Amino acid sequence: MCIMPYEPKKVENKIYQFWEESGFFNPDKLPARHKKPYTIVIPPPNVTGELHIGHALNATIQDILIRQKRMQGFKTLWLPGTDHAGIATQNVVEKKLRKEGKTRFDLGREKFIEEVWKWKEEYGNKILNQFKKLGSSCDWSRTRFTMDQGYSDAIKEAFLHYHKKGWIYKGKRIVNWCKRCATSLSDLELEYKEEKGNLWFIKYPVKDPPAGEAGGGFITVATTRPETMLGDTAVAVNPKDKRYKNLIGKTAVLPLVNREIPIISDILIDSKFGTGAVKVTPAHDITDQAIGEKHKLEAIQVIDEKGRIINSPEKPARSGFATGDAGGYNGLKIDEAREKIIEYLKCQNLLEKTENYTRQVPKCYRCSTTVELIPSMQWFLKMSELAKLAEKPVKAGKIKFHPKNFEKPYFDWLKNIKDWCISRQIWWGHKIPIEGETDVLDTWFSAALWPFATLGWPEKTKDLKNYYPTAVLSTARDIINLWVARMIFSGMEFMKEIPFSHVYVHATVLTRDGQRMSKSLGTGIDPVKLIEEFGADAVRFGIAFQIMGNQDIKFVTDNILMGKKFCNKIWNASKFVELKNGKEKYDGKKPYAKNKADKAILKSLEKTEKSVSKCLENFEFGKSAHILYDFFWHDFCDKYIEESKKQESENTNKILMYVLLGSIKLLHPFMPFITEKIYQQLPLKNKKECIMIEEWL
Ligand SMILES: [Zn+2]
Numbered sequence: 001m002c003i004m005p006y007e008p009k010k011v012e013n014k015i016y017q018f019w020e021e022s023g024f025f026n027p028d029k030l031p032a033r034h035k036k037p038y039t040i041v042i043p044p045p046n047v048t049g050e051l052h053i054g055h056a057l058n059a060t061i062q063d064i065l066i067r068q069k070r071m072q073g074f075k076t077l078w079l080p081g082t083d084h085a086g087i088a089t090q091n092v093v094e095k096k097l098r099k100e101g102k103t104r105f106d107l108g109r110e111k112f113i114e115e116v117w118k119w120k121e122e123y124g125n126k127i128l129n130q131f132k133k134l135g136s137s138c139d140w141s142r143t144r145f146t147m148d149q150g151y152s153d154a155i156k157e158a159f160l161h162y163h164k165k166g167w168i169y170k171g172k173r174i175v176n177w178c179k180r181c182a183t184s185l186s187d188l189e190l191e192y193k194e195e196k197g198n199l200w201f202i203k204y205p206v207k208d209p210p211a212g213e214a215g216g217g218f219i220t221v222a223t224t225r226p227e228t229m230l231g232d233t234a235v236a237v238n239p240k241d242k243r244y245k246n247l248i249g250k251t252a253v254l255p256l257v258n259r260e261i262p263i264i265s266d267i268l269i270d271s272k273f274g275t276g277a278v279k280v281t282p283a284h285d286i287t288d289q290a291i292g293e294k295h296k297l298e299a300i301q302v303i304d305e306k307g308r309i310i311n312s313p314e315k316p317a318r319s320g321f322a323t324g325d326a327g328g329y330n331g332l333k334i335d336e337a338r339e340k341i342i343e344y345l346k347c348q349n350l351l352e353k354t355e356n357y358t359r360q361v362p363k364c365y366r367c368s369t370t371v372e373l374i375p376s377m378q379w380f381l382k383m384s385e386l387a388k389l390a391e392k393p394v395k396a397g398k399i400k401f402h403p404k405n406f407e408k409p410y411f412d413w414l415k416n417i418k419d420w421c422i423s424r425q426i427w428w429g430h431k432i433p434i435e436g437e438t439d440v441l442d443t444w445f446s447a448a449l450w451p452f453a454t455l456g457w458p459e460k461t462k463d464l465k466n467y468y469p470t471a472v473l474s475t476a477r478d479i480i481n482l483w484v485a486r487m488i489f490s491g492m493e494f495m496k497e498i499p500f501s502h503v504y505v506h507a508t509v510l511t512r513d514g515q516r517m518s519k520s521l522g523t524g525i526d527p528v529k530l531i532e533e534f535g536a537d538a539v540r541f542g543i544a545f546q547i548m549g550n551q552d553i554k555f556v557t558d559n560i561l562m563g564k565k566f567c568n569k570i571w572n573a574s575k576f577v578e579l580k581n582g583k584e585k586y587d588g589k590k591p592y593a594k595n596k597a598d599k600a601i602l603k604s605l606e607k608t609e610k611s612v613s614k615c616l617e618n619f620e621f622g623k624s625a626h627i628l629y630d631f632f633w634h635d636f637c638d639k640y641i642e643e644s645k646k647q648e649s650e651n652t653n654k655i656l657m658y659v660l661l662g663s664i665k666l667l668h669p670f671m672p673f674i675t676e677k678i679y680q681q682l683p684l685k686n687k688k689e690c691i692m693i694e695e696w697l
Contacts, residue, residue, distance in 0.1 A: 006570075008535025008537065012135070015672075015673050015677060016135065024689075024693055025138060027075040030070070033073050034073055036075060037074065037077065038075065040077070042131075043483075044083040045082055046089070047084060048088045048092050051127055052526075055127070055131070055527070056540075057506060057553075059134050060544055061544075061619075063137055063672070064540075065616070065669075067672060068669040070692060070693065071665065071668065071669075072695075077467050081145055084145065086424060087426055093115055109427050116428050133531050135536045135672045142463075144454045152430060154458055156433045158494065162381055167381055167385070168422075170377055171419075172375045173376065173378045173421050174283070174286060174374065175374065175378065176189070177372050178367065179305060179372065181369070182425065185364060185371060186442070191368070194359075195358070196358050198355065199355045200222070200226050201274065201354070202220065202255070203349075203350045204235060206247065206251070208251070210250075219244070221274070221278050222278065223278070227334055228279075228285075229254065229279060229281075229341065232279045234261050234297050235261060235264070235277055236269050236280050237271070237276055238276065241269075244263070244265075249262075249263065256329075256341060257313055264291075266295070268291055280292065282299035282300075303334065303374055307372060312330050329341070378423045383417045383420055386493065387414045389493055390488045393498045394410065398501065399488065399498050399501060401505065402503065406477065414485065423440070424440050424442055429446075444482055449490050451500065452494065457494065468495060468499075469497050471502065473503050474504040476506060477551070480505065504619050507550060508552050512554055512555060514552070530557070534561065535567060537563065537670075537672070538566070540563070540670060541567075544624070544625040545625045545629070567674050570663075570671070574678040578683075580656055582653075583683060584683065585683045586685065588661070594649070612666055625670060628666055628670065632667070662697055664679055668691050676692065
C-alpha cells in the first residue's frame with residue numbers, strides 16, 4: 001500500500017473556507033440540538049499585533065474548548081475582535097509619517113486620527129487572519145473593535161455612569177512622562193536601559209545638631225538625581241537605623257535653596273542604600289510620593305513637561321549654612337542643571353564623594369527618550385467600591401481561577417488598590433466625554449467592558465441576553481490585575497452579573513532554555529512560519545502537548561514536528577481503514593467485540609473518551625493531548641490495526657471504522673483540519689455536514 005503523506009497546505013485553506021460557508025461558527029446557525037449557550041470572548045489582540053506564540057497558545061486553548069463544547073451540543077459563541085491599543089497604534093502611524101518627514105503635529109489631531117483609521121482599515125485585520133490560519137472557529141460576523149461606533153457608545157455610557165456617581169475626579173499624580181512625545185506613559189510602555197552614572201553623596205546641614213553627632217552638623221544623603229534636590233521636602237531614614245536615631249525629628253537645611261526640611265523616619269527607606277539617609281522629592285518619585293502622602297509633605301514640582309527646571313528661586317535667601325548664588329536654574333535642561341548643581345555643591349564643600357553607579361533608566365518605548373516622573377493633572381476613577389465588587393464573586397467561588405493560586409495575589413492587589421488613573425495624553429483613543437477635554441481614556445478602560453460591550457451593551461440586545469455571562473476567560477498572568485479584575489467589577493457594576501465563571505491563566509511560553517521570547521532579541525518563534533512549515537494541526541497539537549500545568553512552557557519545536565508526524569500517522573491509519581472498509585457505508589452503531597483484541601480496543605476508546613472529557617473540564621490540555629496520542633498511536637495503530645491485518649472479518653472492519661470515527665471526533669478540537677478532511681472522506685450513513693457539529697461521544 002503506497003500512501004501519500006498528509007499535505008496540510010492542500011487541505012487547510014479549503015477546509016476553513018468550507019467551515020466559514022457552513023455558517024456554524026455562528027451559534028444562531030447551529031442545528032436545533034445546540035441549545036445551551038457557551039461563550040468565550042477572545043482577549044482582543046492589538047490591531048497592530050502579529051500572531052506570536054502566546055496568541056497561538058491561547059487561541060489553541062480557546063478553540064479546543066469551543067470545538068468540544070460545540071460537539072457536546074452547546075450553542076457556542078467565540079467572539080473575536082481587536083483592541084485599538086492607544087499608544088501602540090499611534091506609534092506605528094507616527095513611524096510611517098516620520099518616513100515621509102512628518103510628525104503628527106504637522107497633521108494636527110483630526111487629520112492624524114484620520115490617518116490612523118486609514119491604517120487600521122488597511123492593516124488592522126492582519127492578526128485576525130492569522131487566527132484563521134490556525135483554525136480558530138470564531139464567529140467573524142460578530143467581530144468587534146474597541147473603537148467601533150457601538151463600542152464607543154458603551155464607553156461614553158460607562159464613563160458618564162461613574163461620573164454621575166461621583167466616582168470620577170481630577171487630581172495630580174506622578175506620571176511617566178516622555179518629553180519628546182509629550183505624553184504620559186504607562187509602566188508597560190517603559191523600556192529600561194542600563195546606564196552608567198554616579199551616586200552623589202551630598203551633605204545637608206542640620207539645624208541645631210545634637211552635640212557630639214558623628215556627622216559633624218551634616219546629614220549626608222546619596223542620590224542619582226541631584227537636580228531634583230530643588231524639590232526636596234524632607235530627608236528620610238529607616239526608623240531602625242541606629243546611626244540616625246538622634247537626628248529623627250530634627251531639621252535639615254536644603255542646600256541650593258536654603259529651605260528648612262524635616263528629617264523623618266519611614267520603613268520604606270532601605271538603610272543599605274548609600275548612607276541610609278535619602279532625600280525625599282514627592283513630586284518626582286513614586287516612593288517619595290507615598291512617603292510624602294504619609295507624612296503630609298509638600299510636593300514641589302521642579303521639572304516641567306518639557307524636561308526643564310521650574311520653581312527654583314532666582315535668588316535664594318542666604319543663611320548661615322550655604323553661601324553663594326545658587327539660583328538661576330529655572331529653564332535649564334536636566335543635564336545642565338545637574339552639572340551646575342554639582343559644581344555649586346563642590347564649591348560649597350557639600351559634596352562628600354562621588355561613586356560610580358549603574359542604574360536602570362526608564363526610556364520611552366517608542367522614541368527611547370529618558371522618561372521623567374512628573375506630577376500632572378489626570379482623571380481618576382475611585383476604586384473603593386469597585387474593588388469590593390471585584391473581590392466578592394471570587395471570594396464566593398462564583399468565579400474560579402485556574403490554577404487557584406492566582407487568587408491570592410488578586411486579593412492582595414485589590415486590598416492595596418489605588419484609584420485608577422484613566423486619562424492618557426495621546427490622540428488615538430476614546431476622548432474623555434467631557435466638554436473641552438482632550439485627553440483620551442486608558443486603553444484598559446475600554447477593555448474592561450469587553451465581555452458585555454461586545455454583545456451590544458448598553459442596548460438590551462438579544463445577544464446580551466443569550467450569551468452573557470460568558471463561560472471562560474483564558475488569559476496571560478501579567479494582565480490579571482490590569483484587565484481581569486476590571487472586567488469583573490465592570491460586569492458587576494453594569495450587568496449586575498459576573499462576566500465569566502472561569503479564569504484560565506495560561507502558561508507563558510519561553511525559549512527552550514527558559515528565556516523570554518523577544519522579537520528584538522531574535523529569540524521569538526513565529527507561529528505563522530511554523531504553520532507554513534508543519535501545518536496548523538501540527539502546531540496546535542504540538543503546543544497543546546506542552547501545556548502540562550506549569551506556569552512556564554519551555555518551548556520545544558520538536559513537539560511541532562511530533563505533531564506533524566502524528567498527522568501522518570492519523571492520515572495513514574484512516575487510509576488503511578478506508579481501504580479495508582471498501583465502499584460500504586458504515587451506520588455508526590457500536591460493533592460487538594468478538595475477540596480479545598476487539599474488546600481491548602473498544603474498552604480503551606471508551607476510557608480515552610472519559611479521560612479526555614474530564615481533563616478538558618479541568619483545563620488539562622496537555623494531559624488530554626498525551627492521552628489521545630498514546631491511545632491512537634499505540635492502542636489503535638500499533639496494536640489493533642496490526643492485529644486486523646491478520647484478519648479478514650466484516651466485524652473487524654466495523655470496529656476499525658468505529659474506532660477511527662471516535663478517534664477523529666476526540667481529536668477534532670485539537671486538530672480540526674485533518675479530522676475534518678478524514679471525516680469528509682469516510683463512507684458514513686447519517687453523516688453530518690461537518691465533523692465540527694458531530695456529536696461528542
Ligand atoms: Zn517618547
